[in-house]
Amino acid sequence: MKILVCISHVPDTTSKINFNNELTEFDTNGVQFVINPYDEFALTRAIWFQEKQGAKVTVVHVGDASTEPTLRKCLAIGADDAIRIDAVPTDGFFVAQQLAEIYKQGEYDLILTGKESIDYNGAMVPGLLASFLDIDFVNACISLEIDGTTATAETEIDGGTETFTANLPLVVAGQKGLVEEKDLKIPNMRGIMMARKKPLSIVAPVEATAVTEIERFEKPAQKAACKMIDANDVDQLIELLHNEAKVI
Numbered sequence: 001m002k003i004l005v006c007i008s009h010v011p012d013t014t015s016k017i018n019f020n021n022e023l024t025e026f027d028t029n030g031v032q033f034v035i036n037p038y039d040e041f042a043l044t045r046a047i048w049f050q051e052k053q054g055a056k057v058t059v060v061h062v063g064d065a066s067t068e069p070t071l072r073k074c075l076a077i078g079a080d081d082a083i084r085i086d087a088v089p090t091d092g093f094f095v096a097q098q099l100a101e102i103y104k105q106g107e108y109d110l111i112l113t114g115k116e117s118i119d120y121n122g123a124m125v126p127g128l129l130a131s132f133l134d135i136d137f138v139n140a141c142i143s144l145e146i147d148g149t150t151a152t153a154e155t156e157i158d159g160g161t162e163t164f165t166a167n168l169p170l171v172v173a174g175q176k177g178l179v180e181e182k183d184l185k186i187p188n189m190r191g192i193m194m195a196r197k198k199p200l201s202i203v204a205p206v207e208a209t210a211v212t213e214i215e216r217f218e219k220p221a222q223k224a225a226c227k228m229i230d231a232n233d234v235d236q237l238i239e240l241l242h243n244e245a246k247v248i
């Protein structure tokens with residue numbers, strides 16, 4: 001089985017976010033980047049299939065050279081090889097078209113993605129990818145088993161779960177539950193050394209058009225300072241909630 005895991009390279013959630021160029025560009029200065037957390041669940045499940053069922057795991061990312069440490073980390077975690085499509089990802093439509101091309105060239109059985117990337121939170125890429133390739137798609141998957149060419153997947157529904165089967169090839173967008181957080185792999189020294197020798201190929205993007213364009217970013221309003229009041233002063237609490245916070 002050949003598995004393609006799509007990796008998004010995102011700011012660490014603890015990073016301080018700023019914008020420049022009249023609020024139209026994300027300022028990457030001083031920002032630490034990590035593997036998108038949902039993609040880490042997908043990659044860990046792929047490595048499980050590699051270890052238990054002999055799958056070959058390829059990671060793919062659309063991004064410029066600055067994103068290579070993220071791909072090397074995926075290799076250190078256990079991916080067999082990596083592909084970087086050398087382009088700045090301008091929108092989900094563009095990214096999905098690039099990934100579709102890689103799939104067509106590699107004849108993969110399974111494409112694993114995260115359910116969304118935690119930077120732009122578009123949640124567009126997996127669905128678009130499945131639609132461009134005209135193959136089935138399971139979104140927000142919390143459990144995945146493969147037996148031959150049949151996948152059994154579980155997703156969350158309101159108040160419960162839904163289990164269904166589908167034939168490979170398939171696009172599966174994963175989330176927590178696909179593996180548990182305790183199962184996520186931290187690269188060890190051996191993995192890091194091996195990652196240096198694993199293949200990381202760089203391919204040129206195919207001609208594709210972005211359909212969206214950023215007009216402006218805006219940060220949420222600053223939180224007001226915390227006001228301490230006497231625990232027994234209920235009248236003041238009500239007065240502040242009514243007149244200042246205006247929530248009652």
Ligand SMILES: Cc1cc2nc3c(=O)[nH]c(=O)nc-3n(C[C@H](O)[C@H](O)[C@H](O)COP(=O)(O)OP(=O)(O)OC[C@H]3O[C@@H](n4cnc5c(N)ncnc54)[C@H](O)[C@@H]3O)c2cc1C
Pocket residue numbers: 006007008009036038039060061062063088089090091092093095099112113114115116117118119120121122123124125126212213214
């Ligand atoms: C209008 C707009 C302009 C943008 N401009 C820029 C820009 O100038 N520079 C820039 O760096 N980014 C830019 N981005 C962000 C970039 O386009 C996103 O990385 C990409 O669109 C996917 O984001 P998403 O939130 O739709 O992904 P989602 O659909 O939320 O991602 C779901 C899954 O798809 C896969 N995936 C997502 N992105 C990638 C990727 N790049 N490679 C491989 N797999 C991936 C991952 O598995 C991820 O978990 C822009 C985004 C938008 C919407």
